[in-house]
Amino acid sequence: MKALMTPVQTPSMAPLNRFLLLVTVVLLAAVITRIAGAEQPAARGTGDLGVIIERTTGTIKIIETSNRTAIANIAGFGDLSHASVVFSRDQRYAFIFGRDGGLSKVDLLTGKLVNRVMQAGNSIGGAISQDGTLIAVSNYKPGGVRVFDSKTLEPVADIPAIAADGDRSKVVGLVDAPGQLFVFSLYDAGEIWIADFKDRDNPHITKFTGIGELPYDALVTGDGRYYIAGLFGEDGLAKLDLWHPEKGVARILDGYGRGEQKLPVYKMPHLEGWARAGDYIFLPAVGRHEVLVLDPRTWTEVGRVPVHGQPVFAVGRPDGRQVWVNFAHPLNDTVQVIDTDSLKIIHEFKPGKAVLHLEFTPRGEQVWISVRDANRVDIYDTRTFERLDSLDAKTPSGIFLTARAHRIGL
Amino acid sequence: MLRQGLLAAGLFLAATALAVPALAGPPPAQRQTDLLYLLKQDCGSCHGLTMKGGLGPPLLPENLEGRDDETLTQIILDGLSGTPMPPWRPLLRPREAAWMVEQLREGLGP
Numbered sequence: 001m002k003a004l005m006t007p008v009q010t011p012s013m014a015p016l017n018r019f020l021l022l023v024t025v026v027l028l029a030a031v032i033t034r035i036a037g038a039e040q041p042a043a044r045g046t047g048d049l050g051v052i053i054e055r056t057t058g059t060i061k062i063i064e065t066s067n068r069t070a071i072a073n074i075a076g077f078g079d080l081s082h083a084s085v086v087f088s089r090d091q092r093y094a095f096i097f098g099r100d101g102g103l104s105k106v107d108l109l110t111g112k113l114v115n116r117v118m119q120a121g122n123s124i125g126g127a128i129s130q131d132g133t134l135i136a137v138s139n140y141k142p143g144g145v146r147v148f149d150s151k152t153l154e155p156v157a158d159i160p161a162i163a164a165d166g167d168r169s170k171v172v173g174l175v176d177a178p179g180q181l182f183v184f185s186l187y188d189a190g191e192i193w194i195a196d197f198k199d200r201d202n203p204h205i206t207k208f209t210g211i212g213e214l215p216y217d218a219l220v221t222g223d224g225r226y227y228i229a230g231l232f233g234e235d236g237l238a239k240l241d242l243w244h245p246e247k248g249v250a251r252i253l254d255g256y257g258r259g260e261q262k263l264p265v266y267k268m269p270h271l272e273g274w275a276r277a278g279d280y281i282f283l284p285a286v287g288r289h290e291v292l293v294l295d296p297r298t299w300t301e302v303g304r305v306p307v308h309g310q311p312v313f314a315v316g317r318p319d320g321r322q323v324w325v326n327f328a329h330p331l332n333d334t335v336q337v338i339d340t341d342s343l344k345i346i347h348e349f350k351p352g353k354a355v356l357h358l359e360f361t362p363r364g365e366q367v368w369i370s371v372r373d374a375n376r377v378d379i380y381d382t383r384t385f386e387r388l389d390s391l392d393a394k395t396p397s398g399i400f401l402t403a404r405a406h407r408i409g410l
Numbered sequence: 411m412l413r414q415g416l417l418a419a420g421l422f423l424a425a426t427a428l429a430v431p432a433l434a435g436p437p438p439a440q441r442q443t444d445l446l447y448l449l450k451q452d453c454g455s456c457h458g459l460t461m462k463g464g465l466g467p468p469l470l471p472e473n474l475e476g477r478d479d480e481t482l483t484q485i486i487l488d489g490l491s492g493t494p495m496p497p498w499r500p501l502l503r504p505r506e507a508a509w510m511v512e513q514l515r516e517g518l519g520p
Binding site: 055056079080081082099100121122124140141170172187214216232233264265266267268329330354372395 | 450451452454455456458459460462463464465489492494496497498500501
């Protein structure tokens with residue numbers, strides 16, 4: 001501010017100086033125009049854009065849902081055999097978390113990979129902070145969470161997941177929550193940790209131990225209040241009320257498998273696509289051909305929907321009227337649609353072998369479905385169930401639309 | 411109906427499996443292609459597409475040193491209780507699992 005107050009002395013400037021200044025200004029202007037010309041993308045919004053992961057080739061497609069087309073193909077993401085994406089709050093940038101520990105930042109407008117760091121040896125997913133300034137990544141190797149500045153991808157914090165027993169654990173189920181929190185689970189140790197980044201240079205960690213065996217994934221409710229971790233080693237889920245962390249972790253749906261031997265699980269279910277629909281929450285059961293239905297006011301089971309196979313994703317249409325379900329290998333060629341009003345399956349179809357993921361457009365009129373072995377992403381009308389279009393994609397897995405930018409926990 | 415169909419198909423496969431002597435040489439070429447795809451894509455969902463590990467441990471050739479073929483084949487067929495490693499016996503014949511162990515020992519490449 002002070003510098004701006006200093007009087008400029010141009011009136012007394014010598015003619016030569018004035019000429020040099022003019023030349024400099026003209027040259028600078030030319031350079032700036034050039035740079036801007038090269039980098040300035042066509043004016044458009046990003047609210048209808050998204051990313052498709054092509055897992056085998058380590059490439060992505062940028063897609064737009066208004067005309068249902070791919071607008072860019074980008075390579076160089078390493079091992080995307082497991083990958084997920086979060087978006088900057090301006091919905092211009094996608095942050096891609098790869099299996100090999102790569103954290104990549106993509107500019108959706110220019111279709112360019114603008115930054116990439118190898119932040120660990122093996123990772124599973126990530127989250128963006130409430131204020132959009134921090135990117136957190138959950139790692140298997142070395143087990144822990146690393147946090148980066150979302151502008152520069154410079155490291156901000158490293159949180160090794162060293163459990164109460166002294167062993168380092170793989171980290172799963174990382175989500176953001178209100179209050180600049182990241183919440184995650186320690187797979188090997190059965191713990192839930194809250195990392196509070198209100199002071200980004202001095203994050204505060206709260207640990208909950210003995211939450212249950214082998215938490216494999218987690219979700220946070222859309223209001224950011226409840227963090228729910230699914231347990232692979234036990235029949236039940238662990239619930240943490242982030243409004244009242246002092247109350248500790250409670251078990252819900254305890255013994256939902258009634259102690260029965262579960263079926264072999266050929267693909268871990270994902271809780272990220274959990275659905276809150278109408279009065280209920282829908283969750284994939286582990287090792288059972290069922291979708292569990294909970295009342296979130298009491299956190300008790302109100303029913304189960306028998307389905308085609310072991311559910312992987314049970315995703316709610318944004319209006320909550322339908323839940324779409326895909327299934328684990330080898331029954332993964334089928335999708336079923338549950339009507340949340342009647343709790344009945346109202347539609348079943350077979351898009352092709354290896355349906356890996358489903359993503360709704362922000363208001364739910366379309367659903368995009370990746371069919372890995374058909375090298376195709378199919379787009380359906382969610383009201384008529386008619387197939388509207390298909391896009392070619394090489395072994396597509398996750399589909400992520402920018403509307404996620406404004407949803408807690410995504 | 412579907413479930414009955416699957417059951418029938420399963421019984422048929424089981425009968426076929428019994429008819430063919432177990433561990434009698436490598437699987438047919440087409441089946442090898444399918445098994446390699448299964449290794450990369452489906453085993454890869456836990457062990458990594460490049461077998462460098464994930465929720466499940468890495469399965470690179472150096473990780474398998476010191477474990478004999480029979481043990482590894484049996485882990486594939488019967489799973490490891492207390493871990494998410496499922497039994498693949500319902501979907502694979504013993505000689506197919508043994509062949510997959512051979513592939514893992516050689517390495518699946520990048």
